[in-house]
Amino acid sequence: MRLGLVISEVxxxxxxxxxxxxxxVLVTFISLTFVGAAVLLQMQITQMKSYWFDRxxxxxxxxxxFSTVGGCDQQAATPDQVALVQAQLESETLAPFIDTFYFExxxxxxxxxxxxxxxxxxxxxxxxxxxxxxFWVNLIDPTQSDILxxxxxxxxxxxxxxxxxxxxxxxxxxxNAASFTAIGIAALMLVAAALLIATTIRLSAFSRRxxxxxxxxxxxxxxxxxxxxxxxxxxxxxxxxxLAGLAVVAIVQFFVQGYLxxxxxxxxxxxxxxxxxxxxxxxxxxxxxxxxxxxxxxxxYLRV
Amino acid sequence: MIRFDEVTKVYRGTAxxxxxxxxxxxxxxEFVFLVGASGSGKSTFLRLVLKEEKPSxxxxxxxxxxxxxxxxxxxxxxxRNLGVVFQDFRLLPNKTVFDNVAFxxxxxxxxxxxxxxxVPDALQTVGLDGKAQRYPHELSGGEQQRVAIARAVxxxxxxxxxxxxxGNLDPETxxxxxxLLERINANGTTVIMxxxxxxxxxxxxxxxxxxxxxxxxxxERGGGYKTQATPIVTQGFGxxxxx
Numbered sequence: 001m002r003l004g005l006v007i008s009e010v011x012x013x014x015x016x017x018x019x020x021x022x023x024x025v026l027v028t029f030i031s032l033t034f035v036g037a038a039v040l041l042q043m044q045i046t047q048m049k050s051y052w053f054d055r056x057x058x059x060x061x062x063x064x065x066f067s068t069v070g071g072c073d074q075q076a077a078t079p080d081q082v083a084l085v086q087a088q089l090e091s092e093t094l095a096p097f098i099d100t101f102y103f104e105x106x107x108x109x110x111x112x113x114x115x116x117x118x119x120x121x122x123x124x125x126x127x128x129x130x131x132x133x134x135f136w137v138n139l140i141d142p143t144q145s146d147i148l149x150x151x152x153x154x155x156x157x158x159x160x161x162x163x164x165x166x167x168x169x170x171x172x173x174x175x176n177a178a179s180f181t182a183i184g185i186a187a188l189m190l191v192a193a194a195l196l197i198a199t200t201i202r203l204s205a206f207s208r209r210x211x212x213x214x215x216x217x218x219x220x221x222x223x224x225x226x227x228x229x230x231x232x233x234x235x236x237x238x239x240x241x242x243l244a245g246l247a248v249v250a251i252v253q254f255f256v257q258g259y260l261x262x263x264x265x266x267x268x269x270x271x272x273x274x275x276x277x278x279x280x281x282x283x284x285x286x287x288x289x290x291x292x293x294x295x296x297x298x299x300x301y302l303r304v
Numbered sequence: 305m306i307r308f309d310e311v312t313k314v315y316r317g318t319a320x321x322x323x324x325x326x327x328x329x330x331x332x333x334e335f336v337f338l339v340g341a342s343g344s345g346k347s348t349f350l351r352l353v354l355k356e357e358k359p360s361x362x363x364x365x366x367x368x369x370x371x372x373x374x375x376x377x378x379x380x381x382x383x384r385n386l387g388v389v390f391q392d393f394r395l396l397p398n399k400t401v402f403d404n405v406a407f408x409x410x411x412x413x414x415x416x417x418x419x420x421x422x423v424p425d426a427l428q429t430v431g432l433d434g435k436a437q438r439y440p441h442e443l444s445g446g447e448q449q450r451v452a453i454a455r456a457v458x459x460x461x462x463x464x465x466x467x468x469x470x471g472n473l474d475p476e477t478x479x480x481x482x483x484l485l486e487r488i489n490a491n492g493t494t495v496i497m498x499x500x501x502x503x504x505x506x507x508x509x510x511x512x513x514x515x516x517x518x519x520x521x522x523x524e525r526g527g528g529y530k531t532q533a534t535p536i537v538t539q540g541f542g543x544x545x546x547x
Contacts, residue, residue: 005410210396211407217354217394218459219383220411222376 009228013204014235020200021236027196028240028290029247031189032282036248038182039278040256044270045175049168051268056164058145060085060135060152063159064106067132071156077133081157085135088152097147101137109134132159190289193240197233197290198297205229205301212302226298233294234287241286245279305463305494306330306353311362313348313518321360322348324518330496332462335489337505338498339529340515346498349515350465353496354386355379367462384412387456387464387493391471393448395440395455401427402436405455412459426458430484446477450484457488464488466497470504478504502529 014021062082063072082103088094089101104112110128117123137148145163152158205212215225252275261269306329313323323345330336338346351357352364355371364371367385374382395404405423414422427433430450440448449469456464466485470478482504489495499505505512505528512527513520 210394214394214396214408214455215411216380217383217388218408218412218455219380219386221380224411224413 006224006228006231009208010231010235013208013228013232016207017200017204017232020196020203021232024193024196024200024233024236024290025240025243027189027193028237028286029243031186031193032241032244032286033247034182034186034189035285036244036275036278036282037251038179038186039281040248040252040270040274041175041179041182043274043278045172045179047268047270048175049172052168053142053165056142056168058137058139058148059162059164060089060137060148061132061159061162062134063157064132065129067159069159071154071158077157081155082133085152085155085158088155089135089137094147094151097140097144099138099140101135104134104136106131106133193237194289194293197237197293200236201229201233201294201297202301204232205298216302222302225302226295229298230291230294233290233297237286237290238283241283244282244286248278248282249275251275305332305334305367306496307365308352309363309365311352311359311364313345313352313357314360321518323352323359323515325362326515326518326520327362328513328520328523330494332494333489333492334494335486335508335510336494336496337508337510337512338496338515339500339505339512342500344515345518346515347467348518350388350467350496350498353463353465354388355382380412384459385462387453387459387461389449389452389456389464389466389469391468393440393445393452393472395448395451397440400437400439401432401443401451401454404440404451405458408455409458414459422458423454426454429457429488430454444477445473446480449473449477449481453481453484453488457493461493463494463496466495466499468499469497470499470501475503482508505529 062077062085063075065074065076068074086103089098106128109131110126113126113131114123139145139148142165145161145165149161152161212225249272252270252272256269257271261267308326308328311323311326312321314321326345326349338349340346348357352359352371353366355366355374358372366382369382371382396407399407402423405426406419409419409422424433424436427436430453432447432450432454435443435447440451443451449472453469464485469485470481473481478501485495485497486508509526509528511525512522512529514522514524
């Protein structure tokens with residue numbers, strides 16, 4: 001009896017306040033979609049970091065005939081100089097930090113370049129002489145590239161030492177900024193959603209003030225009076241969060257997996273599994289947010 | 305049943321107390337008229353009994369409970385022992401007579417079985433047994449007030465508070481309502497009725513408590529609306545400072 005009564009009260013409230021309920025649904029929908037996108041972006045960053053940082057190498061580029069920077073003077077590195085660098089890499093000071101390293105000749109570098117930029121105009125302009133010879137070093141701890149810079153930076157015949165991680169850091173900084181922006185927008189929208197839910201509930205309570213007055217008079221418990229309103233807020237927010245969940249799944253399915261993964265086949269992207277992890281989080285967040293703000297709103301309304 | 309000890313109520317933002325040092329006791333089964341001009345403190349008295357307001361000073365006991373000691377969570381359960389009727393009926397326009405009365409039982413968690421026993425019973429008591437499926441707007445004022453009374457007594461409260469229940473009704477209809485209230489009182493319910501209706505008070509000759517400017521200036525058994533008898537002046541309060 002009581003449960004049926006509560007449910008019918010909730011249904012009545014939702015119908016009577018339809019336009020407000022729709023706005024609650026939309027605002028929670030949009031804000032939680034942003035939350036979901038931010039979470040997925042963070043997941044993407046973590047995934048890319050663990051993938052790329054393990055593969056990131058330090059390149060010790062040697063001089064070519066055209067280079068003027070570093071220890072170069074428009075002279076290609078001589079075999080002696082190359083041997084010296086190799087000796088350094090194998091020395092007792094550096095060896096403990098190095099996992100593996102290999103030497104790449106200009107022809108090998110050219111072949112890799114051709115492969116990488118196949119079909120692009122730049123591939124036709126480059127000749128093997130333009131590309132430097134290099135030692136590719138895999139460090140045991142990839143964060144310690146400074147050691148190589150210190151040890152090899154001053155040597156004659158070494159053009160530059162480049163840690164590939166520094167390229168990655170820039171990409172991750174951009175992705176991080178994007179995800180923080182999404183979180184910021186989401187936070188603002190969530191505040192708006194909470195206030196909108198509170199207003200909706202107050203409006204709903206106001207339109208039922210006769211009933212509430214009588215309920216208080218005849219001694220209905222506070223919980224009994226409040227529950228329909230809280231459920232009303234939660235139902236509206238749940239519809240919004242389910243929509244947000246669907247949107248997040250759709251974004252991953254059709255945009256990330258369907259478009260990005262096709263376009264950039266070498267990068268691993270967040271998949272449907274990750275999206276399905278985010279969905280319950282969004283639904284729970286929507287429900288808790290609505291329950292809290294509806295509770296505060298109705299408690300304050302009834303106290304006055 | 306109801307006891308006020310030196311109760312003063314000052315509403316926030318006003319200097320003059322709505323009730324000023326009121327002490328009185330109402331016994332079980334009594335029928336009490338609360339008379340006085342508008343703004344004299346009658347409604348404040350009823351609101352204090354209902355614990356809709358807290359007294360500024362003094363203590364109130366209702367049904368053996370000190371109202372100051374009832375936690376706000378327990379107030380609803382306390383109110384289930386009281387029935388209330390208003391001048392403006394306060395019925396739900398979109399519910400039938402039956403549903404209006406049933407609503408007050410549903411919301412305190414009574415079973416459907418109990419409701420189907422108690423509601424027709426209450427409607428019979430107030431003389432509306434044939435009109436259970438009517439809507440409030442289809443009823444006369446007197447009938448609407450009977451619905452409100454049925455709602456107030458359906459849970460068999462120990463005390464019935466009536467705030468000018470005949471204020472919107474013609475004298476003949478009022479007579480019917482008063483007969484009903486007397487019948488309810490005869491069944492053991494304590495009735496406290498705030499009223500302006502001199503005719504009713506004079507005719508029934510019940511206990512009359514007169515309030516002027518927040519003070520009890522007369523507490524007379526078997527009195528009329530205006531009395532020729534010497535007013536009971538409770539300790540220390542003269543009529544002189546009453547407005």
